[in-house]
Amino acid sequence: MQCSYFDAGVCRSCTLLAVPYDEQLAGKERHCHELLAAYPDLEWLPAVASREGGYRNKVKMVVGGTVEHPRLGILDADGHGVDLQRCGLSGPGLQAALPALAAFITRARLTPYDVPARRGELKYLLLTESPDAELMLRFVLRTDESVPRIRKHLPALLAELPQLQVVSVNLHPQHKAVLEGEQELLLTERSTLTMRINDIALHLRPQSFFQTNTEIAAALYRQGRAWVEELAPASVWDLYSGVGGFALHSAAPARDVVGIETSREAVASAVLSSRQAGLDARFVAGDATAFALTTAAPELVIVNPPRRGIGPDLCAWLDASDVRHVVYSSCKAESLARDLAAMPSLVPRRARVLDMFPQTHHYEVMVLLERDAARAA
Structure with a gap:
């Protein structure tokens, strides 16, 4: 590859x-x-x-950069964001959705979390794709300060990405090396992503x-x-x-x-x-x-x-x-x-x-x- x-x-x-x-x-x-x-x-x-390649059904993207130019990927040795939106391990549906999510960050004015400075709001985007090509998105935030703006602009995102079925916010206030916090706020009517595996439909909730x-x-x-x-x-x-x-x-x-x-x-x-x-x-x-x-x-x-x-x-x-x-x-x-x-x-x-x-x-x-x-x- x-x-x-x-x-x-x-x-x-x-x-x-x-x-x-x-x-x-x-x-x-x-x-x-x-x-x-x-x-x-x-x-x-x-x-x-x-x-x-293309086998991953989920991506855990660190959000770096700025509101105007967000980077979705990993952190470098200095704790700054490196953009990996075209990572070849991600399924094509995940790759296709990431540019729209980067644009949403700018539109909703979600400030990427600056790890070295310990300031900012948006820490991660967690995106999962089902075998039916449906998506579940989780915003991992430091506080709930930007939740109203996410709610305001979410209808436009759902119209742009109709495959996006489940959206939630995870609140992760601590500055430590764990991916998510305990509190989850569901923003869509649907609460589970259906993973059809063999002959069984497994229902995946945001924190599962x-x-x-x-x-x-x-x-x-x-x-x-x-x-x-x-x-x-x-x-x-x-x-x-x-x-x-x-x-x-x-x-x-x-x-x-x-x-x-x-x-x-x-x-x-x-x-x-x-x-x-x-x-x-x-x-x-x-x-x-x-x-x-x-x-x-x-x-x-x-x-x-x-x-x-x-x-x-x-x-x-x-x-x-x-x-x-x-x-x-x-x-x-x-x-x-x-x-x-x-x-x-x-x-x-x-x-x-x-x-x-x-x-x-x-x-x-x-x-x-x-x-x-x-x-x-």
């Missing part, structure tokens, strides 16, 4: 851009195999490749997390569903369930499926998706480990944790529990390897690398674990 930003040295976020894609994918497989070398009987399924690469997310959920259907458990937990992707793909008649997620916004999204799809799955807002430690174990557990992994307490519970199988979806193979080592009673049987993040060293890996019969006896 060719990138003028990379060639000019303006942005080096895509650390593998100079490496041919086949070599990138082979290197990720090799890296994962090395980390899981302690399991020589592990069956490796073929890796799932991604499109090299969804995978960056829609096609690979769909493959991830198909693999999880295939393993669950093969094993046919009577009960399933989806820990760190997010908007319910794994849980809803696992739902079946006479199967008890429960999703556990700390984000109440994500839980609300999952409940809506389950209800509208007519699927029998329950969702609970809470801590995954705390839930596991106080609830009777199911036959199968799906875990899809953040990069830090599931941690020693949940590992210890799973290792000592009656859970027969675990489906572990990991975005960091190093923490996966550490967690697997802490659960010796559960043996990795199959694994698959899915390239969620082409042009970078990051990838997703799924592992199917089975309780060791000898240890169980």
